[in-house]
Amino acid sequence: xxxxxxGSILSVEHLTVHFPYGNRLLLPPKDFVHAIxxxxxxxxxxxxxxxxxxxxxxxTTIGNVVVKLVRPSSAxxxxxxxxxxxxxxxxxxxxxYRRNVQMIFQDPYDSLNPRSRAVDAISQPLIAQGxxxxxxxxxxxxxxxxxVVGLNLAEVLYxxxxxxxxxxxxxxxxxxxxxxxxxxxxxxxxxxxxxxxxRSEILNLMLDLRRDLDLxxxxxxxxxxxxxxxxxxxxxxxxGRIMETGPTEEILGHPEHPYTQLLVATVPxxxxxxxxxxxxxxxxRGEIPSGINPAPGCRFQSRCPYAFEExxxxxxxxxxxxxxxxxxxxxxxxxxxxxxxxxxxxHRIRMA
Numbered sequence: 001x002x003x004x005x006x007g008s009i010l011s012v013e014h015l016t017v018h019f020p021y022g023n024r025l026l027l028p029p030k031d032f033v034h035a036i037x038x039x040x041x042x043x044x045x046x047x048x049x050x051x052x053x054x055x056x057x058x059x060t061t062i063g064n065v066v067v068k069l070v071r072p073s074s075a076x077x078x079x080x081x082x083x084x085x086x087x088x089x090x091x092x093x094x095x096x097y098r099r100n101v102q103m104i105f106q107d108p109y110d111s112l113n114p115r116s117r118a119v120d121a122i123s124q125p126l127i128a129q130g131x132x133x134x135x136x137x138x139x140x141x142x143x144x145x146x147x148v149v150g151l152n153l154a155e156v157l158y159x160x161x162x163x164x165x166x167x168x169x170x171x172x173x174x175x176x177x178x179x180x181x182x183x184x185x186x187x188x189x190x191x192x193x194x195x196x197x198x199r200s201e202i203l204n205l206m207l208d209l210r211r212d213l214d215l216x217x218x219x220x221x222x223x224x225x226x227x228x229x230x231x232x233x234x235x236x237x238x239x240g241r242i243m244e245t246g247p248t249e250e251i252l253g254h255p256e257h258p259y260t261q262l263l264v265a266t267v268p269x270x271x272x273x274x275x276x277x278x279x280x281x282x283x284x285r286g287e288i289p290s291g292i293n294p295a296p297g298c299r300f301q302s303r304c305p306y307a308f309e310e311x312x313x314x315x316x317x318x319x320x321x322x323x324x325x326x327x328x329x330x331x332x333x334x335x336x337x338x339x340x341x342x343x344x345x346x347h348r349i350r351m352a
Contacts, residue, residue: 008042009184009216010066010081015039016074017061017240021292033291035061037240038074043184046210048217050231050248052224052263056288058240059220063186066218067103068094081184099129102177106189108169112161119157122146122176129180145175148212149205167198171205178209186218191226203230224267228252233324236260239291239299242318246325256327259300298330306331 017036020029036058043049051059064070065079068086072079079086086097102125105111112121122142123132132138146153149171161169170190177185187206191199207230209215221227227234228248235245236259244257255261285303297312298304304311310330318326319333327333 007044009045010043010079010218011040012042012062012066013040013078013080014074014076015062015065015072015079016077017058017065017070018073031292034240034294035291036065037294039237039240039242041235041242041245043216043218045183045216046214047233048206048210048219048231050219050221050227050234051237052221052227052234053237054222054288056239056291057237058291059222059237060188062237063103063188063218063220066184066186067101068098095129099125099131099180100183101186102180102182102184103186103188104170104173104177104190107193108166108173109161109193111173112169114161117158117160118146118164118172121172122179125176125180131180141179142175145179146172148178148209149175150201151175165198166194167201170194170198170202174202174205174209178213178215181213182215184216184218186220188220189222190219192221192223199226206230224252224263236263239288239294241299241315242326242328243300244325244327244329245318246322250322250325254322254325256321256325256332257300257329258304258306258331298328 015036016038018032018034021031021033022029024030039062041049051062053059061070065072066086071087081097081101084093084097089097116124119139119142122145123138126132126138126141132141143153143157146156151168151171156164156168156172161172164172170193174190190206191202194202203226206217206219210217217230219227219231231248233246234248234251236243236251236257238259244251244255244260251260252264255264285305289302295301295312297314298307298316301307301311308330314330316328316330316333318328321327321332
């Protein structure tokens with residue numbers, strides 16, 4: 001799968017992020033947490049791309065790299081925004097990049113300064129970017145941002161975070177992200193801390209902002225139903241690797257990778273958003289293993305009920321099984337290449 005695509009605003013090539021593990025004092029680190037291992041993807045303009053996976057899969061690390069909170073660990077890693085290498089920018093380019101790429105964090109209470117009123121929180125990016133010269137201009141941009149996200153100015157403008165509801169706080173976080181008129185927003189689990197009744201309002205707000213402000217979104221979540229609601233394409237991540245990626249309805253309606261199939265199966269049957277999709281008759285075994293110096297082979301081998309010997313030796317690359325639908329699985333690859341029957345017989349997951 002190539003990271004380049006016509007019309008892409010963001011492209012990531014061979015991204016690798018390893019964090020040193022353990023306290024070695026003056027000695028170089030011996031062990032590393034493989035948060036991300038050689039992944040490539042692209043995001044087209046005005047598109048919403050969902051990144052799905054369990055906790056510890058590396059989803060948030062991808063977002064942190066894109067907003068330059070974390071640097072890649074490999075010299076071959078390349079992150080390009082509008083065809084410009086974001087880790088080779090001068091000061092002027094970096095300032096423009098930080099204006100154009102914003103992030104919304106998971107917990108709005110933690111991401112907002114408890115000592116700052118809503119008006120101060122939203123105006124801070126404007127001041128940092130030098131986009132306002134006087135108080136009148138600042139207030140006009142702040143009030144416009146609050147109106148766009150559907151907040152009543154009199155109710156929130158001079159309130160502190162603890163005086164607001166969770167939904168109001170997250171809307172203020174969204175207003176802070178859009179006030180500089182960015183082109184790309186990374187949303188890291190933006191509704192997971194909210195009541196169910198408020199989630200749909202925030203998700204619909206994201207879709208409205210995509211339409212009205214020509215925004216592009218990178219949407220990070222562990223919830224398949226939520227991701228399906230907003231995303232045009234989905235990337236399924238497991239232990240720092242992409243397992244499967246493609247159009248949302250194609251991935252959820254015809255999942256090829258065992259991990260994707262099992263993720264769909266774990267969604268409660270009462271969730272009407274996914275009740276029409278096929279479900280595997282087996283469940284995922286155990287929990288996601290440690291990312292410290294992972295074993296060779298497929299990352300999912302220790303939990304896959306259909307793993308065979310080759311899965312413990314070969315880390316499968318992504319192959320295109322249908323237009324724009326890519327899968328990293330030796331079983332799927334064998335079937336796609338019409339390999340020996342013995343290599344695949346009995347290993348396909350039974351779907352209801």
